Amino acid sequence: AAMATALITGGAGFLGSHLCDHLLAKGNRVICVDNLETGSLANISHIKGEDFRFAMVDITDHYEIDEPVDFVYHLASPASPIDYARLPLHTLKVGAYGTHNSLGLAKANRARFLIASTSEVYGDPEVHPQPETYWGNVNPIGPRGVYDEAKRYAEALTMAYMRQQGVNTCIARIFNSVVADEQLLYDDGRELRRESAEQVAMRMAAFERSASYVSGGGGDLAAAAKEYELSGVTVPAFEPGGSINPAEASALIAHPTDQTCFEVTTRYGRSIKVTGDHSVFVEGADGDPAPKPVNDLELGERIAVARRIDVPERDRPHVSMLDAWLAAGEDDWDLTLEAPGLGALAWEQREDLFGLLVSERRNAGPNWRNGAWTKLIRMRQTDRLPVPVARRVVGAVPAEARVRQRVAARSSPLPATVELTDDLLWLLGLWVAEGCAYETPGKSAFLAISCEEAVLDRAEEIIRRDLGLHVVRGKATPGVRSGSLFVHSKLLLRLMDYLGFAENSKRIPGWILGLPLPRLKWFIEGYREGDGVHSGKKFEEGVRHEFSTVYDDLKDDLVVAFARFGLVPSVGGYRSGFKGKPCLFWRLTLSSVSPWSPLDWDAGVDQKLQARITGDIVWAPIRKIEEIEATPLVYDFSVPGRENFWAGTGVLAHNTYGPRMRPLDGRAIPTFLRQALADKPVTVFGDGSQTRSFCFVEDLIRGLVGLAESEIHEPVNLGNPHEMTLLEMAE
Numbered sequence: 001a002a003m004a005t006a007l008i009t010g011g012a013g014f015l016g017s018h019l020c021d022h023l024l025a026k027g028n029r030v031i032c033v034d035n036l037e038t039g040s041l042a043n044i045s046h047i048k049g050e051d052f053r054f055a056m057v058d059i060t061d062h063y064e065i066d067e068p069v070d071f072v073y074h075l076a077s078p079a080s081p082i083d084y085a086r087l088p089l090h091t092l093k094v095g096a097y098g099t100h101n102s103l104g105l106a107k108a109n110r111a112r113f114l115i116a117s118t119s120e121v122y123g124d125p126e127v128h129p130q131p132e133t134y135w136g137n138v139n140p141i142g143p144r145g146v147y148d149e150a151k152r153y154a155e156a157l158t159m160a161y162m163r164q165q166g167v168n169t170c171i172a173r174i175f176n177s178v179v180a181d182e183q184l185l186y187d188d189g190r191e192l193r194r195e196s197a198e199q200v201a202m203r204m205a206a207f208e209r210s211a212s213y214v215s216g217g218g219g220d221l222a223a224a225a226k227e228y229e230l231s232g233v234t235v236p237a238f239e240p241g242g243s244i245n246p247a248e249a250s251a252l253i254a255h256p257t258d259q260t261c262f263e264v265t266t267r268y269g270r271s272i273k274v275t276g277d278h279s280v281f282v283e284g285a286d287g288d289p290a291p292k293p294v295n296d297l298e299l300g301e302r303i304a305v306a307r308r309i310d311v312p313e314r315d316r317p318h319v320s321m322l323d324a325w326l327a328a329g330e331d332d333w334d335l336t337l338e339a340p341g342l343g344a345l346a347w348e349q350r351e352d353l354f355g356l357l358v359s360e361r362r363n364a365g366p367n368w369r370n371g372a373w374t375k376l377i378r379m380r381q382t383d384r385l386p387v388p389v390a391r392r393v394v395g396a397v398p399a400e401a402r403v404r405q406r407v408a409a410r411s412s413p414l415p416a417t418v419e420l421t422d423d424l425l426w427l428l429g430l431w432v433a434e435g436c437a438y439e440t441p442g443k444s445a446f447l448a449i450s451c452e453e454a455v456l457d458r459a460e461e462i463i464r465r466d467l468g469l470h471v472v473r474g475k476a477t478p479g480v481r482s483g484s485l486f487v488h489s490k491l492l493l494r495l496m497d498y499l500g501f502a503e504n505s506k507r508i509p510g511w512i513l514g515l516p517l518p519r520l521k522w523f524i525e526g527y528r529e530g531d532g533v534h535s536g537k538k539f540e541e542g543v544r545h546e547f548s549t550v551y552d553d554l555k556d557d558l559v560v561a562f563a564r565f566g567l568v569p570s571v572g573g574y575r576s577g578f579k580g581k582p583c584l585f586w587r588l589t590l591s592s593v594s595p596w597s598p599l600d601w602d603a604g605v606d607q608k609l610q611a612r613i614t615g616d617i618v619w620a621p622i623r624k625i626e627e628i629e630a631t632p633l634v635y636d637f638s639v640p641g642r643e644n645f646w647a648g649t650g651v652l653a654h655n656t657y658g659p660r661m662r663p664l665d666g667r668a669i670p671t672f673l674r675q676a677l678a679d680k681p682v683t684v685f686g687d688g689s690q691t692r693s694f695c696f697v698e699d700l701i702r703g704l705v706g707l708a709e710s711e712i713h714e715p716v717n718l719g720n721p722h723e724m725t726l727l728e729m730a731e
Contacts (some may be wrong), residue, residue, distance in 0.1 A: 242615020
C-alpha cells in the first residue's frame with residue numbers, strides 16, 4: 001500500500017509529539033502543524049528524515065498544505081487551566097476557527113478527520129463512568145468554560161461537516177485527572193513562578209513521561225508515576241553554609257503514596273504539607289541543616305525556613321500595546337497607530353492599501369469602494385492608521401507613536417510602547433493594594449483607586465504624565481470613604497491584563513517578583529502606601545511594617561517578595577467584620593527593620609529576629625503538626641547536588657531523588673520502591689481528587705490511530721472508564 005500522509009495540528013505538544021512518533025514508526029508521512037504557543041520544538045527535535053515535515057502555522061487563520069493528505073488529526077488546543085486562563089479567547093478560537101479550517105482542509109483532500117476532544121464536554125458529570133450517550137452537566141461560564149465550550153462547539157462543528165458536507169470524521173473524548181495544590185517556587189527560564197504542584201505539572205505536561213509501579217507496605221498500591229523532564233528550570237535551594245540561590249531542577253516527579261500525611265506550621269506563619277516518613281531540615285548539632293522525618297518531629301523543634309533567596313533577575317523596561325491588544329484576542333482593525341508622517345507614508349502606498357481595504361471589506365453599504373478611498377484620505381489627514389495598514393507602511397513602530405481604539409465615541413490614546421518606569425511600578429503596587437477594574441462589554445471600561453488624597457495626587461500625576469490619560473477624581477466623605485480616582489480606558493485595562501492583572505487578579509506577577517531589587521522596591525513601596533503603614537504613630541516611629549490583604553495568594557506572593565530582600569515577615573490570619581459579614585484578612589508584620597523605607601532596601605537591609613540564623617536560613621520553631629488527608633499522587637523536585645527546594649510558604653523541603661534515580665527506568669518492582677521510600681524522598685502535596693483513571697500515553701495514541709482508521713463517526717471515549725479509589729486499588 002502507498003504511504004499514507006497524516007497532518008497533525010498541535011503536533012509539537014505532548015500528545016501530538018507522541019502521535020508523530022507512532023505514525024512515523026508505522027511508515028506514514030507526517031506533517032506537524034503548530035504555532036508553538038503551548039507546544040515546543042524540543043518535543044520533536046529528535047525526529048529526523050524526509051518523511052517528517054514541520055510547519056509553523058496558526059490554524060485560527062485559513063491555512064493550506066501543498067501536498068495531498070490522507071488523515072487530519074486535530075489535536076491543537078491549550079489544554080491546561082494555566083494556559084486557557086492565560087489564553088481564553090485563543091482557546092475559543094482554536095476550537096472554533098481552528099476546527100473549521102482543519103475540517104475544510106480535510107474536506108478539500110477527502111481525508112479522514114479526527115478531533116481530539118475531552119471528557120470535559122461532560123462537565124461535572126452526575127453519571128459515572130460517562131457513556132458516550134450521556135449529555136453531561138455543564139457550566140458554560142465557569143472557570144473552565146472556555147476550554148469545555150470550545151471542545152463542545154468543535155464536536156458540533158465536526159458532526160455538522162460529516163452530516164452536511166460528507167466529510168469522513170470521528171471524535172475521540174480523552175480522559176485525564178489532576179491532583180495537588182501545595183505551592184512550589186521555581187523559575188522556568190522566562191520568569192519566577194509560584195504555583196501549586198498541580199499547576200507546575202500541567203505547565204510541564206509537554207515533557208511528561210508515564211509509567212506504573214507497585215509499592216510495598218500497607219498493601220499493594222498500584223498507581224501512575226509520572227516524570228516531567230525539565231530544562232532551564234531552577235529552584236531556590238541552599239548549599240553548604242546556608243546560602244540560598246538558584247539550583248537546576250532536572251525533573252518534577254509524581255509518585256503514589258499511601259502514607260499518613262501532615263501539615264507542619266512554624267513560627268512566622270510558615271507551613272508545608274508532607275508525607276510523614278519524609279524529611280524537612282532541622283538544626284543539626286553543628287548548626288547545619290540535617291534532614292529529619294516528619295514522623296519524628298516534635299513541637300518546638302526548629303526547622304529551616306528561607307530568609308533570603310537569590311533568583312534569576314530580569315528587568316522589563318517596556319511593553320508593547322500592540323502585543324497587549326493581540327494577547328487579548330482583540331481585532332487589529334479596531335486599533336489605530338498614530339504618529340507624525342504616517343498619513344503621508346500611507347498615501348504613497350495608497351494603491352496597495354486600497355486593495356487591502358477592499359479585500360477585507362471593512363466598509364458596509366453599496367459604496368464600499370468609495371468608502372475605502374475615503375478612509376485612505378482620512379488616514380492622510382489624521383496620521384492615524386489601523387494597525388494592519390500600519391504594518392504594511394512601516395517596519396518598526398515609531399518611538400513617538402500612540403495607539404487609539406477605533407470606536408464611534410471619542411477615545412483616549414496610549415503610548416504604543418509603554419515604558420515601565422519606577423513610577424509605573426509604584427502605581428502597579430498601589431493598584432494591587434487599593435485598586436480595581438470594571439468593564440461592561442460595549443459600554444464602559446475603567447480603572448479605579450481609592451486611598452489618601454496625597455497618594456492619589458501622585459497617582460494622578462503619573463497616569464497623566466506617563467500614560468497621557470485623563471483622570472477623574474471622586475471626593476472623600478469623612479468617616480465614610482476615602483477619595484478616589486477613575487481612569488476610563490479600555491486600552492488601559494488591556495495593558496493591565498497583559499501585565500498579569502486580568503480579571504482584577506490580586507497577585508504579584510512572576511515578572512515583578514523576579515525584577516532586579518532596585519526595581520522591585522518601587523512596587524513594594526506602592527503597595528505600602530496603599531495597604532501598609534503610611535500614617536500614624538507606627539509610621540512616625542519607622543521601625544515596624546504591617547502589610548494587609550484579604551487574598552491568600554497575594555499574602556504568599558508578598559512572602560516571596562520580602563525574601564528577595566532577606567526579610568522574614570510574621571504572617572497572621574485575623575477575622576474582622578465587613579458590611580456585617582465575617583471576613584478573614586492576613587497581616588504580614590516586619591519588625592525591627594533598618595532602614596525602614598523599602599526604597600532603601602536594595603542597598604542592604606537588616607532585621608532583628610528572635611531566632612538563630614545560618615546563612616540565608618532562619619530556624620523557626622514548630623507550632624503545630626496536623627494530620628491531613630493524602631492524595632493519590634505526591635510531587636517532588638529532583639535537584640541534583642542540592643536535594644532541597646522551597647515548598648509551601650518558604651519551608652525548605654528535602655528530597656533524595658538523584659539525577660539518575662528515576663521511577664521510569666524500568667525497575668518497576670516493589671523492592672525498588674521500598675528502597676526509594678527507605679531513602680525518604682520528600683513529597684509535597686495538597687488536597688485533590690481521591691480517584692484516578694490510568695491510561696498510558698502509548699495506549700492512548702494507539703486508540704487515536706485505531707479510531708482514525710475505523711469507520712466510526714460518533715464520539716468515542718478513550719481512556720480507562722473505571723476510576724478507582726485508593727482503597728479499591730489497595731484491595
